[in-house]
Amino acid sequence: MSPVKLESVFKLGGANEPSSVQLKSMEWAVLTQLDGKKSVREVSEVLAMDDMEIATIVEKLLSEGIIVEIKQTIKPQAFLPQDFFDSMELNLVHLIGPVASIIIDDVLFDMNKERDQVEVEEAGTLVESVSAEIDDDTKKMQFQQSMLSSLQKY
Amino acid sequence: MRSYLEKIKAVHGVLGVYVLNNRAESLAQYGTESIGKQNKEKIVTEILQILASFILKGYSVIDTDFMFQNGRLLYFNFDKLNLFVHCQKNVKISMLRMTINVVMVEALDDKKIVKMINKNIIDGKLLLRPDKVDKEELIYIERIEQS
Numbered sequence: 001m002s003p004v005k006l007e008s009v010f011k012l013g014g015a016n017e018p019s020s021v022q023l024k025s026m027e028w029a030v031l032t033q034l035d036g037k038k039s040v041r042e043v044s045e046v047l048a049m050d051d052m053e054i055a056t057i058v059e060k061l062l063s064e065g066i067i068v069e070i071k072q073t074i075k076p077q078a079f080l081p082q083d084f085f086d087s088m089e090l091n092l093v094h095l096i097g098p099v100a101s102i103i104i105d106d107v108l109f110d111m112n113k114e115r116d117q118v119e120v121e122e123a124g125t126l127v128e129s130v131s132a133e134i135d136d137d138t139k140k141m142q143f144q145q146s147m148l149s150s151l152q153k154y
Numbered sequence: 155m156r157s158y159l160e161k162i163k164a165v166h167g168v169l170g171v172y173v174l175n176n177r178a179e180s181l182a183q184y185g186t187e188s189i190g191k192q193n194k195e196k197i198v199t200e201i202l203q204i205l206a207s208f209i210l211k212g213y214s215v216i217d218t219d220f221m222f223q224n225g226r227l228l229y230f231n232f233d234k235l236n237l238f239v240h241c242q243k244n245v246k247i248s249m250l251r252m253t254i255n256v257v258m259v260e261a262l263d264d265k266k267i268v269k270m271i272n273k274n275i276i277d278g279k280l281l282l283r284p285d286k287v288d289k290e291e292l293i294y295i296e297r298i299e300q301s
Contacts, residue, residue: 121246124246124247124248124252125248128248128251128252141256144252148252148253148256151249151252
């Protein structure tokens, strides 16, 4: 069995009921804290236990089948690809001319970001901020319209 | 109208989209009856009264954002109608605003929609008339003056 990671989260397993095994008081205390939300580290803080102590107890509960680990998927941070910026710049050039790239860079400067640092989550904000720089309402609308389909891909 | 509202509802986090005239009468809606059928008219009337109070005091209202039932109730003012969007707290607001802009431009260009609006539109921009302000509305106006 691989060692217990302090970031791991556990919940009651059901393969072996706690009532059918002998548990010491500290093991019970740990078990009641493993609620499927708190990590092992958080439980150790609540119970004022050291890392070694809690890892030993969690390993025992795991081997007895009383608890199971909840697999957590960590969403990787996704950034907007260069293609997105190329397409945005092209759309903007058609509407307002060669100043397009300067406007995009100005907006990025205000957002305190470089082109390769804009997260997918921020795409809408970026496009809306760029469109706010277009004075002509019709062109502003055309820009938003053309960018909406690109945004929906992300 | 349904196909236009459907596009707005497609934005992640949107629960319901409602189009109402200035007397809070429903013209169209899409999505679940998330506000609650009975509450809707009352809430919308109250919001329109508040907005009208601002307008009477010389402010212009383009859109507003209210906290509502653990979510948000957004109001968008279009020339001849009122659009309310009930959504979750985590809605991507910029995405929603742009979608509404684009969709409503298309909708207000559609002859069928224009006909429907003209048939149901209430004379005058808003519920409030300077000569017919009730007690509740006076309170709103006083609050605005004090703020």
